[in-house]
Amino acid sequence: MAGPTNPPGGSGKDESINFDDPLYVHPSDNATTTIVTVKLTGxxxxxxxxxxxxxxxxxxxxxxxxxxxxxxxxxxxxxxxxxxxxxxxxxxxxxxxxxxxxxxxxxxxxxxxxxxxxxxxxxNKADGSVVFNVHQRINSLKQNGLSVSDYFNKLDTLWNEFDGLTSVTECTCEAAVKLNDHSKLMKLMQFLSGLDESYNQVKSHICSWIHFLMLKLFFQ
Structure with missing residues (x-):
């Protein structure tokens, strides 16, 4: 006597399983699974x-x-x-x-x-000493022989951390847009100031139009 057969295209598995159900736990996601690499320290x-x-x-x-x-x-x-x-x-x-x-x-x-x-x-508290420490690390970070991409990534990580610690209520008004543009300019100048001397010519060229952008930003 022939045994039971699977329906066409079937896998033989329990078709009643809803993988989108929050109650479903994948076999690889057990209680001992590590799902993030970052450990909370404070x-x-x-x-x-x-x-x-x-x-x-x-x-x-x-x-x-x-x-x-x-x-x-x-x-x-x-x-x-x-x-x-x-x-x-x-x-x-x-x-x-x-x-x-x-x-x-x-x-x-x-x-x-x-x-x-x-x-x-x-x-979830912005401790003053933590904010100061991050700000100090931003101001003291230099390229020091790193590739431009590695230097930028380190600086960008610190910027994101600082922004998270000092975030303010979101606003979509015109003043908020200008403030955001100003923040980007400040970050660009921070990035340029930390570049190695071999990039002085590039920095000089970029700074020539930063001045124009700042004037445009504040006198619109």
């Missing part, structure tokens, strides 16, 4: 860590477990155990991505949203 890298973790969770359709959009009371009673399993996995991902000193304060937490919110409340 105020100084919280925004970078949060951004990296948010992307990683969103890619796995698990962001709802931490931002409150997919809570246990959102699922049917017969799926609550699946929610609990997925929640524990997300908890493990969060806890495995923080330093040992921070881990101790959250080791017994069993709700991913609570861990996420507690970390936000504790470390």
């Amino acid at each position: 105020n100084e890298n919280f925004r970078i860590w949060r951004s990296s973790m948010s992307r990683a969770l969103k890619a796995r359709n698990k962001l709802g477990f931490v931002d409150g959009t997919f809570r246990k009371n959102n699922v049917e009673t017969n799926k609550e155990s699946k929610w609990e399993r997925a929640n524990v996995v997300v908890c493990s991902w969060l806890l495995s991505s923080i330093s040992d000193s921070i881990y101790a304060s959250h080791a017994y937490s069993d709700n991913a949203q609570e861990i996420w919110e507690n970390l936000f409340e504790t470390y």
Whole structure:
């Protein structure tokens, strides 16, 4: 007697599995999986860590477990155990991505949203010394033989970190546009000032039209 056959084009796997369901956990995404390379160490890298973790969770359709959009009371009673399993996995991902000193304060937490919110409340602070340190590193960074691309990438990383620490309320008014243009000019001059002497001729050429741009910006 012939055994059961798969339907045309079928794989023989359970077709009822919904890979877009937040409750679905891929076999490779278990509780011991490391989903980000950045470890949270404190105020100084919280925004970078949060951004990296948010992307990683969103890619796995698990962001709802931490931002409150997919809570246990959102699922049917017969799926609550699946929610609990997925929640524990997300908890493990969060806890495995923080330093040992921070881990101790959250080791017994069993709700991913609570861990996420507690970390936000504790470390989403622009400590003055941190802001000063980043600003100082920006001002002291020089090319010193690096390739232009490597030098720019280092400077751009510091700029992004500084902008994250000193971010202001978003605005789309005309003044905000001019302020953004001014910020870009300041960054360009910062970049040029750190280039090696071998680029002096290039710097001189660029600076000749920076002056024109600044006049245009402030007297429009």
